[in-house]
Amino acid sequence: MLLHACCGPCSLEPVRLLREAGTEPVIYYANSNIQPEEEYARRLETLAFWAQDEALEVIEGAYDSQAWEASVGRIGEAAREKHGVIIHEASNDPLTKEAPEGTPDEAEAARRARCRACYRLRFEETARYAAEHGFESIGTTLSVSPYQYTGIIREELERAAAQAGVEARFADYRPYYDNATTRSREAGMYRQNYCACRFSEEEARVEREMRKIARKATKESLRAQKAQAQAAEEKARAESRAEKAAYADKQARKRAILKQLREQK
Ligand code: SF4
Known part of the structure; x- marks a missing residue:
């Protein structure tokens, strides 16, 4: 053969x-x-x-x-x-x-x-x-x-x-x-x-360049998605902190009123 x-x-x-x-x-x-x-x-x-x-x-x-x-x-x-x-x-x-x-x-x-x-x-x-x-x-x-x-x-x-x-x-x-x-x-x-051939050399070069651009775009989009997720997490943490603070404030006010009532007796 x-x-x-x-x-x-x-x-x-x-x-x-x-x-x-x-x-x-x-x-x-x-x-x-x-x-x-x-x-x-x-x-x-x-x-x-x-x-x-x-x-x-x-x-x-x-x-x-x-x-x-x-x-x-x-x-x-x-x-x-x-x-x-x-x-x-x-x-x-x-x-x-x-x-x-x-x-x-x-x-x-x-x-x-x-x-x-x-x-x-x-x-x-x-x-x-x-x-x-x-x-x-x-x-x-x-x-x-x-x-x-x-x-x-x-x-x-x-x-x-x-x-x-x-x-x-x-x-x-x-x-x-x-x-x-x-x-x-x-x-x-x-x-x-x-x-x-000379055509394929040029085609391969352009295809490599396009793959590079596509990889970069994917990387950037992943980075943006990660940043978005981090921002959402941070927002959720801030909301939870605010909720806890409001609750603590309410409890403190409740305790103050009870104390005042006890002192008035
Ligand atoms: S790309 Fe096509 S024309 Fe060019 S060398 Fe390869 S087979 Fe031949």
Whole structure:
């Protein structure tokens, strides 16, 4: 099996699961989408370093950012011009973070189309290489990430495999995302904070900023609620003090009247 891999952290769990199921994959690093080139090299280095320890073979595809720009970049540029930076809706649950299929939102559809073209380019390259070098099947580690379009990844993997005459072995690895995160952190692996292309770098930056603003607003609202609760408590305490004082005053007056009456007898 030729396993298309986007990076080291995303390869951890698919390789473990495949090996447990009795398949020994060969990793294929075909990622002309990664920008800048230093980032491409850094992700490859992280992957290769880990793979060496695991006795896994890694094959590097051609890094052709011009080809990526000519197809995917063109689509992304048109979408960027029309919609600006396209951001996903915020969600706290990574497993539901994928934008819903069939969304009427035009900007989201444009981002989806860009990513579809990006998957297509990389999977076609993977499938071609697999067919030419005697691999029976292809798979991908892209479906580890809950931030990707899992449904489209599956469609494009199957499409590319059928075209090249190999088997598509798609698996939804999103339930293993947390494991992958923990394992890669423990292993001290480099973990990128954006998908790969220049559009995603900008989108991730804006999304991070928006999450920061949302966190700040939540914190401020909690602080205001706490202050309100403290003020209400303080008011209740003051009322109780006033009530006690009024009662004590009344009792003192009562005692004074009784004393006066006793003295008059
Ligand atoms: S966001 Fe990721 S999948 Fe989508 S076009 Fe950019 S690099 Fe490709």
